[in-house]
Amino acid sequence: xxxxxxxxxxxxxxxxxxxxxxxxxxxxxxxxxxxxxxxxxxxxxxxxxxxxxxxxxxxxxxxxxxxxxxxxxxxxxxxxxxxxxxxxxxxxxxxxxxxxxxxxxxxxxxxxxxxxxxxxxxxxxxxxxxxxxxxxxxxxxxxxxxxxxxxxxxxxxxxxxxxxxxxxxxxxxxxxxxxxxxxxxxxxxxxxxxxxxxxxxxxxxxxxxxxxxxxxxxxxxxxxxxxxxxxxxxxxxxxxxxxxxxxxxxxxxxxxxxxxxxxxxxxxxxxxxxxxxxxxxxxxxxxxxxxxxxxxxxxxxxxxxxxxxxxxxxxxxxxxxxxxxxxxxxxxxxxxxxxxxxxxxxxxxxxxxxxxxxxxxxx
Numbered sequence: 001x002x003x004x005x006x007x008x009x010x011x012x013x014x015x016x017x018x019x020x021x022x023x024x025x026x027x028x029x030x031x032x033x034x035x036x037x038x039x040x041x042x043x044x045x046x047x048x049x050x051x052x053x054x055x056x057x058x059x060x061x062x063x064x065x066x067x068x069x070x071x072x073x074x075x076x077x078x079x080x081x082x083x084x085x086x087x088x089x090x091x092x093x094x095x096x097x098x099x100x101x102x103x104x105x106x107x108x109x110x111x112x113x114x115x116x117x118x119x120x121x122x123x124x125x126x127x128x129x130x131x132x133x134x135x136x137x138x139x140x141x142x143x144x145x146x147x148x149x150x151x152x153x154x155x156x157x158x159x160x161x162x163x164x165x166x167x168x169x170x171x172x173x174x175x176x177x178x179x180x181x182x183x184x185x186x187x188x189x190x191x192x193x194x195x196x197x198x199x200x201x202x203x204x205x206x207x208x209x210x211x212x213x214x215x216x217x218x219x220x221x222x223x224x225x226x227x228x229x230x231x232x233x234x235x236x237x238x239x240x241x242x243x244x245x246x247x248x249x250x251x252x253x254x255x256x257x258x259x260x261x262x263x264x265x266x267x268x269x270x271x272x273x274x275x276x277x278x279x280x281x282x283x284x285x286x287x288x289x290x291x292x293x294x295x296x297x298x299x300x301x302x303x304x305x306x307x308x309x310x311x312x313x314x315x316x317x318x319x320x321x322x323x324x325x326x327x328x329x330x331x332x333x334x335x336x337x338x339x340x341x342x343x344x345x346x347x348x349x350x351x352x353x354x355x356x357x358x359x360x361x362x363x
Contacts, residue, residue, distance in 0.1 A: 029058035030239075030246055033070050033082035036063060036280045037184055038203040038290045039110045039231045040083050041270060042310060044279045046257035055256075055359070057249040063278065066183030067153040074236055075099040080243075081250065083109060084234040086326050087155025092234075093347050094340060096155070102237025105318050106352035107251050109231040109258060111309040114158055114221035115206040115297070116165055118198035119191055120214060124298065130169040130218050137176050146178040150187055150199040160329030161224045162200040167332075168224075191215055202230070203290035203307065204282050211286060216298025222305060225329075229322040240352075251356035255316055262311035267291055318348040 034040040043061065046052050052059045062079060064070050071088045073079040082088070089103045090096065118127070126132045126140065137147060151158040162179065166172050182190060187199045188209045198215070199205075209215035221228060233254060240247050260266055271287045274280045280287065289296055295307050309315050323345045330336045 029060040030243075030250055031062060031078065031080045032059050032250075033062045033064050033073060033079040033084070034279070035066060035070065035083070035184065037113075037205075037231075038274060038280060038287065039113045039308065039310075040279060041261045041274060041308075042109050042254050042257040043083050044273050045260055045270065046253045048273045049257070049260065051253045051256050051260075052250070055249045055253045057246050057253060059250070061278070065185065067156065070234075071097070071099065074103065074234065075101055077236075079236070080239040081233060081235040081247070083231055085153060085156045086229065086232050086234075086323070087153055087157075087330075089232065089234045089347050090326065090330075090336070090339075090344055091155055093343060096336075103347060104235050104237055104240060104349045104352065105232045105323075105347050106235060106247065106349045106356065107233040107254055108229050108316050108318050108322060109233060109254065109310070111227055111230055111315050112220070112222045112306075113202050113230050113308045114161055114200060115203070115217045115295075116162065116198065116200045116219050117187075117191070117206045117209050117215040117217050119194070119196075120216060121194075122197060124216050124218070127218060129223075130165055134170050134174075137171075137174075141176070146176050147198075148178045148180060148196045150180050150182045150190065150196045150201075152182065152184050152201060154181055155330060155335065157221070157228060157230055157326070157329070158200040158202075159333060159335075160326070161221050161228075163333045164224045164329075165200075165219055188212070188214070204280060204286045207286050207289040207296065208282065210296055210298045211289065218297075220295065220297070220305075220307065222307070225325075228325055232318065247352065248355050248359050251352060252359035255311075255356055255360055258316055259311040261308075316353070318350055318353055320345045320348060323348045 034043050047059060047061060067085055067088055070082045070084050071091055089105050092101055092103045126136050151162055171177060184201045184205050187201050188205050190196045191209055192214050206217055235247055261270060271284050274287050275284045293306055327339060327341055327344055
């Protein structure tokens with residue numbers, strides 16, 4: 001864990017940075033954070049199907065509201081690892097948001113899994129896949145405020161994807177658009193209350209709005225960046241140094257669970273697990289949309305493609321190419337202009353992934 005008894009304060013790139021230094025407490029279970037999204041599936045499956053137990057690693061799952069909570073709890077020692085956006089590893093490893101501790105990424109848990117959802121007030125007949133949005137804002141937008149779009153975190157893939165969509169449609173850095181940051185779970189409610197006009201988020205929070213009839217989707221993340229990395233296992237470096245065996249077994253368990261999540265014959269069981277309040281906690285009918293090959297995007301349209309990719313070496317291996325996708329994407333939106341590229345790449349630990357493959361017997 002990354003909690004400190006004494007918090008050292010240094011200056012890094014002109015910003016005040018808090019560095020953690022205290023070692024982790026010894027406990028029997030790995031404290032593993034999740035955020036209630038469909039792509040927490042590998043963690044939920046490993047727990048509920050007894051994979052963690054069979055591989056000899058105790059896990060205590062902590063359900064968090066959003067990514068800021070995950071970041072804070074890793075830093076302050078309340079979590080040892082988490083299913084997370086890669087941006088949290090970058091934030092902590094580089095001290096971008098004033099909290100800094102060593103973290104590593106030994107596993108990519110999923111690719112794809114996000115979509116953009118817009119309010120029905122933004123007429124899909126005029127906007128289409130986004131090409132008509134600029135004209136809509138110029139001639140049909142009646143509110144006395146900017147078009148307000150939400151993403152879960154300023155360093156998340158959603159920020160990259162939303163800005164890619166806006167750029168394609170001539171609206172990058174447009175003063176008529178404001179981007180705000182909200183936890184995933186509350187986005188659909190904010191859309192219904194007309195506090196925001198759209199969002200980019202993971203499932204099931206797109207399908208919830210679409211099935212409720214309050215929103216529609218002009219694009220999925222697979223449309224915007226095919227094969228992009230999404231969630232990762234982020235591990236506190238201090239905990240790794242003190243408990244390498246636990247982390248090896250944890251990663252091996254999750255590799256096995258990722259493969260199971262890809263099995264079509266397991267989909268009903270997967271949906272049943274995720275519908276429990278300990279995980280995503282929404283109706284199975286909504287989850288079924290997320291995991292079907294017929295993703296409903298609203299406006300009577302259905303997209304025929306797998307929405308998630310969980311298993312296989314091409315998905316799970318934490319390569320430098322996957323790290324570079326985040327680096328280049330966040331640079332495009334004006335973040336991480338002075339990022340320490342080699343440090344970010346070094347957080348992605350293929351050696352730990354290889355050790356876990358040996359544990360699985362699949363290397």
